[in-house]
Amino acid sequence: MAIPSGAVHDRMREAAALPGPIHLHLWQDRSLFLGVIPDPVEFTPACACLLVGLDLPFHIAVDDGPMVSTPLALVPPGAEVRYYSESGLLGCCFLDVLCRDYRLLSSRLHPVSDNLHGDDGPFAAAVVESFRRLYLDPVDPAGVYDRLVESLALPSAAPEGRIEQAVAGVVASVRLTAAANLPNSYYANEAGLTEEVLSRWFRQQTGLTLRRYRNWHRLFLSAWMMQQGISLTDAAQEAGFSDAAHFTHVFREMVGLKPSFIQRAMAYTRIYLAGMLAVDGAAAGNDDGRRLS
Numbered sequence: 162m163a164i165p166s167g168a169v170h171d172r173m174r175e176a177a178a179l180p181g182p183i184h185l186h187l188w189q190d191r192s193l194f195l196g197v198i199p200d201p202v203e204f205t206p207a208c209a210c211l212l213v214g215l216d217l218p219f220h221i222a223v224d225d226g227p228m229v230s231t232p233l234a235l236v237p238p239g240a241e242v243r244y245y246s247e248s249g250l251l252g253c254c255f256l257d258v259l260c261r262d263y264r265l266l267s268s269r270l271h272p273v274s275d276n277l278h279g280d281d282g283p284f285a286a287a288v289v290e291s292f293r294r295l296y297l298d299p300v301d302p303a304g305v306y307d308r309l310v311e312s313l314a315l316p317s318a319a320p321e322g323r324i325e326q327a328v329a330g331v332v333a334s335v336r337l338t339a340a341a342n343l344p345n346s347y348y349a350n351e352a353g354l355t356e357e358v359l360s361r362w363f364r365q366q367t368g369l370t371l372r373r374y375r376n377w378h379r380l381f382l383s384a385w386m387m388q389q390g391i392s393l394t395d396a397a398q399e400a401g402f403s404d405a406a407h408f409t410h411v412f413r414e415m416v417g418l419k420p421s422f423i424q425r426a427m428a429y430t431r432i433y434l435a436g437m438l439a440v441d442g443a444a445a446g447n448d449d450g451r452r453l454s
Contacts, residue, residue, distance in 0.1 A: 181250070183430040184296065186305055187381060190318040191262070192255040193309060195296040196430075201245035204417025207369055207377035209237050209256040209263035211313070212244060213292045218281075219246035226274030233285040235266050235278040238368035242417070252292040254309065258332055258367050258374065259325055261316050288312055302433045327352050328366045331359065335371065339378045340401040345371055375401070376411045383408055388432055 183196030195215070212221065212234045221244040222228040223236055228243075236242050238260070256262035270278035279285075291312035295305055309315075320329035331348045338347075348371065349359040363371055379400040386396035397408035413419065 181429070183426055184433070185384075185430060186302070186309075186433045187385075188306055190257045191306075191309070191315075192381070193295075193305070194251075194253040194255075195292065196251070196426075197249040198246065198251050198418070199249040200418075200422075201243070202417035203241075203243045205241055205414055206236060206238055206255070207373055207415050208258050209235070209260055209368075211235050211254045211256060211266065211288075213252040213254070213289055214246055214248075215250045215252055215289065215293050215296060217246065217248050217250075219244055219251060221277070222274075223277040224275055226277055229273055229277075229279070231273070231279040231281060231285075232289050233270075233280050234273075235263065235270055237263055237276055240276040250296075252296065254313075256315075257318055258369070259320060259329060260367060261318070262313075265316055266313065305433070324362050325366060327354065327359075328363055331363060331371070332367075332374070335375050336378055339375050339382060340399065342401065377415055380408075380412055380415060383412075385432060385434075388430070 181197055183194070185195075186193040212219065214232045218230045218232045219234075220228055220230050221234045221242065223240050223242055234244070256266075267278050269284060270280045273279045291308065294300070295308060300308065320326045331352055334348055334351055345356050345359065349356045352359055354362070360371070363369065363374075367374060369377075379402060382400040383393075383396045383402070386399055387393060391399070393408070394405040397405045400408070402408040402411065409419075
């Protein structure tokens with residue numbers, strides 16, 4: 162992807178210099194980021210994600226597809242994604258790992274290119290407005306999840322059928338043991354499956370390997386620990402990465418941002434766990450209450 166230049170690049174740098182608050186909501190089945198991402202991003206998401214331009218359409222390309230401008234984009238896990246926003250202000254919802262959200266949303270949106278769905282009609286307008294309100298208005302954090310599910314009309318996160326239930330059980334176990342380097346045989350034994358069947362079912366339902374999903378969850382553990390004042394190196398090792406370099410590689414691959422961005426952003430980032438405020442970086446006086454024009 163060509164790096165924007167000229168006036169666009171200047172506006173992006175201005176946005177980086179004047180950051181607004183960042184809100185990161187983490188729930189058991191989905192996650193929501195709302196805030197400024199000032200630089201072009203290239204990443205391969207571990208979960209399906211819905212990107213929303215909160216004030217302007219953004220530019221996105223997936224795999225070998227063309228760069229397009231859209232207010233809303235849906236991409237599956239494992240796709241090679243490149244995007245940037247002239248304002249930098251975006252919402253990013255990481256959807257359920259079982260891909261039930263992805264299957265439902267992709268049926269409502271229009272195929273733009275391989276592995277990219279978008280929309281610029283009434284549905285997109287309603288979603289953009291809903292995400293803007295979640296970012297700008299003082300909403301009870303405990304109610305954000307319900308607002309998100311309602312605005313996207315997401316299905317129940319409860320697994321259905323033997324395969325979904327088995328994979329969901331493994332996902333829950335991985336979350337509890339992500340910091341440990343347990344072999345696939347451990348999770349297969351827990352699920353009462355052979356390793357071969359578990360690997361096949363897990364990839365079939367999630368589009369991921371067990372190892373990749375475990376690293377995905379470790380990123381959230383690391384970010385939370387860094388918010389607690391733990392150094393990047395220590396947080397990476399505590400979360401189960403071999404070292405800081407391993408964490409940095411996975412972070413850039415799956416999220417597309419430099420860990421240094423997260424370190425800088427900690428001062429104005431609020432992290433909510435299941436609707437409860439876990440960390441308030443803005444409490445130090447760095448939340449300037451910036452609003453969209």
